[in-house]
Amino acid sequence: MEIEDLPRTFDTLVIGAGPAGVMASLHASERGPVLLVDAATLPRDKSCGGMLNEYAQEFLSAYGALPDTMRLEPHWVNFRYHDWDRRILKPTALRFANVDRKSFDEWLVSLLPDEVTVVGGAQAVRFTEDTDGVDVVLKGTDGAETTVRCENLIGCDGPRSSVRRSIGAGSVATYVTLQDFCVLEGDIEPYFDCIYMRHIGDSFAYAYVVPKGEVAIVGSVFYPKTRHPHVKHEEVLSALRAALPLGGSVKREAWVALSVRHTHDVVRGRGRVLLAGEAGGFMSPTSGEGISYALNTGRLAGLAVAGHDPAHALDAYHGMTEHIAANISRKLKWLPFMESRVGKYLAGFVPTPVVSNVTKGL
Ligand SMILES: Cc1cc2nc3c(=O)[nH]c(=O)nc-3n(C[C@H](O)[C@H](O)[C@H](O)COP(=O)(O)OP(=O)(O)OC[C@H]3O[C@@H](n4cnc5c(N)ncnc54)[C@H](O)[C@@H]3O)c2cc1C
Known part of the structure; x- marks a missing residue:
């Protein structure tokens, strides 16, 4: 109309x-x-990771089942912290429904x-x-x-x-977000990985990788007012491509999210x-x-x-x-502790079940 x-x-x-x-x-x-x-x-x-957490899933169950047509492979992914520099992985019990945001x-x-x-x-x-x-x-x-x-x-x-x-x-204030849809040239693990990389600099909050059928979303989140986020995002992509079977990007999105x-x-x-x-x-x-x-x-x-x-x-x-x-x-x-270098460092020593429990409240 x-x-x-x-x-x-x-x-x-x-x-x-x-x-x-x-x-x-x-x-x-x-x-x-x-x-x-x-x-x-x-x-x-x-622009979105298309991750529906357990609260969203429970909320939506009152309105009907999520149609299969919006689900992407793998249908479920668990949240995992990834300290890239120290090669520390902390999988959690947090389970997300993996959906196509537009659908x-x-x-x-x-x-x-x-x-x-x-x-x-x-x-x-x-x-x-x-x-x-x-x-x-x-x-x-x-x-x-x-x-x-x-x-x-x-x-x-x-x-x-x-x-x-x-x-x-x-x-x-808003974070600056960039997302690339990279062709998958092999399998990656069924996780919603939240990745900390120190070498990208202090304006970089974190990156994330999540498989979405034939592609994987690779996102970078930058603190408000970050200069040249595209350049920094390229650095993130290069580091990830060197370690994961991520091919060329079919789409890039630039957006903002509340900080x-x-x-x-x-x-x-x-x-x-x-x-x-x-x-x-x-x-x-x-x-x-x-x-x-x-x-x-x-x-x-x-x-x-x-x-x-x-x-x-x-x-x-x-x-x-x-x-x-x-x-x-x-x-x-x-928030201040989670964002601090000390917080990120200490998190590497916290036993995985404790990280999993704490994450449920975040
Ligand atoms: C890159 C990225 C990844 C994300 N990934 C996730 C995720 O995986 N899981 C998750 O839970 N959250 C995620 N989020 C956050 C989530 O997308 C948002 O919090 C959520 O969509 C907010 O919903 P909303 O209805 O408040 O606003 P929005 O979804 O932002 O909708 C606002 C709408 O208002 C319209 N609008 C704006 N101004 C006007 C106007 N003047 N007149 C008419 N229309 C107007 C816009 O066009 C838009 O459609 C992500 C955010 C970003 C940026």
Whole structure:
């Protein structure tokens, strides 16, 4: 549907069709009509490792079985720490479902009921709030603008959320991420390897390798404001290619992910505007896992809107998400140690079962 043809009022408008936006829309629709818009054409392409952790798997089991068509070989991978320089491997019991992210996102959207109107290629450019509702200006791919009114707006627009900035909450710093899809020229072990390499320098957080059928994703994560990440990523690729059967790259993606550093990075919204997923600062500060946080907070934002007077939905959402903010706050206490050279060094001496246990909480 073109944005010019949309009805001019909805009970709820949700910005961003990622896991937070889909769950927010699905549950908000229990109150009345919802409009879900995304600036990208749908199905969208979002850079991702495509690893669904146990919390995400459990959450999603309430919405139906993951279709086989989105699963990639091997279907399950375990998380493993890899200290590259010291050749130390610490496999853990953390088991991830290995999925194709684009198919996963498309499947999520397919769960939406008829009460949710979904429009891709529609960017929310600005909004104004008054005592009775919110007017949101949407821009289509042809540049034409349309205003839609709603009682509640839910911003699920990811790590660079403009909704968040518009309510004066400021942005959260972001990691720079690069991912290559390398042709597999032999077998690699069925692990989601998280790799520390000292020689790449202090701006390098970690790399990861995960098999995905005929290819393997090789990702690098750099701290905010890293200069020349592509050059450093090439160094990571060279080191890995020398040791693993990784052939040429068929695709490279550059993206950003939240780097949550403070408890005040979590912001639930203002007035009639709620924030969920990365837009609200909801993401694991220690593991970079974000899908389960997005699913959870999106669902809670939708339930808050569905079950409360529009003027008080945000208060309800505050209470409903307290345990998630506490979870992030607890993880933040581990972060300085995990990132320090000492922490990474000492981790090499910790018995594997202990590493496995601690990792469950990260
Ligand atoms: C390289 C990489 C690898 C990752 N790997 C994993 C992993 O393996 N497992 C895991 O759990 N997490 C992973 N994550 C994190 C995970 O992808 C995110 O935390 C999760 O997708 C956040 O969901 P969300 O719904 O909050 O936002 P997003 O999925 O980012 O969706 C936001 C949407 O908002 C839209 N949007 C933005 N601005 C506007 C606007 N103004 N108007 C309309 N639409 C707008 C965007 O187009 C986008 O589709 C990874 C992240 C990165 C960058």
